[in-house]
Amino acid sequence: xxxxxxxxxxxxxxxxxxxxxxxxxxxxxPVTEAEIIEFARSFDxxxxxxxxDRAVHGPFSGLIASGWHTAAMMMRLIVDNFLPKHASLGSxxxxxxxxxxxxxxxxxxxxxxxxxxxxxxxSRPDRGVVRTLCEVLNQDRAVVMSLKxxxxxxxxxxxxxxPPQAGLGGGS
Amino acid sequence: xxxxxxxxxxxxxxxxxxxxxxxxxxxxxPVTEAEIIEFARSFDxxxxxxxxDRAVHGPFSGLIASGWHTAAMMMRLIVDNFLPKHASLGSxxxxxxxxxxxxxxxxxxxxxxxxxxxxxxxSRPDRGVVRTLCEVLNQDRAVVMSLKxxxxxxxxxxxxxxPPQAGLGGGS
Numbered sequence: 153x154x155x156x157x158x159x160x161x162x163x164x165x166x167x168x169x170x171x172x173x174x175x176x177x178x179x180x181x182p183v184t185e186a187e188i189i190e191f192a193r194s195f196d197x198x199x200x201x202x203x204x205d206r207a208v209h210g211p212f213s214g215l216i217a218s219g220w221h222t223a224a225m226m227m228r229l230i231v232d233n234f235l236p237k238h239a240s241l242g243s244x245x246x247x248x249x250x251x252x253x254x255x256x257x258x259x260x261x262x263x264x265x266x267x268x269x270x271x272x273x274x275s276r277p278d279r280g281v282v283r284t285l286c287e288v289l290n291q292d293r294a295v296v297m298s299l300k301x302x303x304x305x306x307x308x309x310x311x312x313x314x315p316p317q318a319g320l321g322g323g324s
Numbered sequence: 325x326x327x328x329x330x331x332x333x334x335x336x337x338x339x340x341x342x343x344x345x346x347x348x349x350x351x352x353x354p355v356t357e358a359e360i361i362e363f364a365r366s367f368d369x370x371x372x373x374x375x376x377d378r379a380v381h382g383p384f385s386g387l388i389a390s391g392w393h394t395a396a397m398m399m400r401l402i403v404d405n406f407l408p409k410h411a412s413l414g415s416x417x418x419x420x421x422x423x424x425x426x427x428x429x430x431x432x433x434x435x436x437x438x439x440x441x442x443x444x445x446x447s448r449p450d451r452g453v454v455r456t457l458c459e460v461l462n463q464d465r466a467v468v469m470s471l472k473x474x475x476x477x478x479x480x481x482x483x484x485x486x487p488p489q490a491g492l493g494g495g496s
Contacts, residue, residue, distance in 0.1 A: 191396075194396070194400070195396035195397065195399050195400050196396070196399045196400065196403055197400075197403055197404075198403055198407070198412060199409075200414075211413045211414060212414070218399070219415060220392065220395055220396045220399050223392055223395070224363075224366070224367035224368070224392050224396070225367065227367050227368045227390070227392050228366070228367050228368065228369075231368055231369055231370055232369075235370070237371075240370060241383045242372075242383060242384070242423070243391060243423060244422060244423065245420070245421045245422035245423055246418070246421040247419065247420060247421070248417070248419060249417045249418040249419070249421065250416060250417035251414070251415060251416065251417055
């Protein structure tokens with residue numbers, strides 16, 4: 153599968169540019185021991201993330217990155233390459249986040265983003281929801297983490313053909 | 325609902341200490357503008373997280389924390405108070421993560437942890453899976469983020485009464 157590319161740069165990108173079936177790849181992020189420890193000291197100070205000597209005897213036989221650190225590194229690649237710079241309206245959430253393999257110092261991460269669905273909102277036709285399978289890969293092309301993300305993205309143009317309303321009554 | 329407390333301190337805590345139905349509350353974490361911007365510059369440099377002046381005109385009418393920063397702050401409370409210090413064997417993942425309300429500078433966060441399920445592994449009776457509903461609350465007791473976490477935790481004692489094996493054959 154070849155990586156797709158957007159027609160529009162991030163500055164001009166909007167909901168219309170996200171199409172189900174498109175697959176994008178971005179990277180690379182080198183992972184360092186110092187950054188693993190720095191992130192974990194602030195947010196996830198378990199010994200497997202901050203104590204090199206003890207981590208050797210732990211369940212992963214060595215220091216590994218906090219799963220939240222892996223998610224944060226993934227997000228940097230998504231923000232720099234995939235999301236629109238102006239049209240992003242936030243994310244309601246994430247489903248099925250899985251930490252599949254440990255991320256270790258000297259790993260090099262990249263991300264594969266597969267657009268699963270792009271659906272214009274019925275109630276607010278100036279925006280749509282994009283659902284994306286996000287997979288973080290290491291230098292051996294093993295998937296170390298995966299999740300399904302939702303993003304709300306503004307449309308370039310209002311829907312030219314909105315669905316018919318069920319009735320003439322009120323309602324928000 | 326009153327907050328529960330563990331019988332064992334984090335150093336001695338093991339799978340047996342996690343019981344379905346128990347609810348724990350921990351806090352507080354004050355959120356600062358400087359920390360929102362610092363985290364986002366590294367991992368999520370969208371203007372709503374790093375540019376105070378522009379964020380005022382954005383979809384949240386002001387600077388808000390990256391959702392991954394909120395997750396990371398939550399994790400710090402979970403590591404410091406809820407997880408065992410030695411018996412934690414990692415997490416396979418997270419389900420149904422929802423960012424429900426914006427987190428803003430000067431918010432004060434706490435976490436409510438409701439143990440949904442604690443199930444000893446059949447195949448490896450030295451450990452169990454704990455499923456927990458994690459809710460992050462702000463100073464107004466509004467839930468700003470929620471998710472369901474899985475954690476693998478080592479048992480203090482091997483299962484005294486393991487289920488009968490289906491056969492005498494091999495298998496891992």
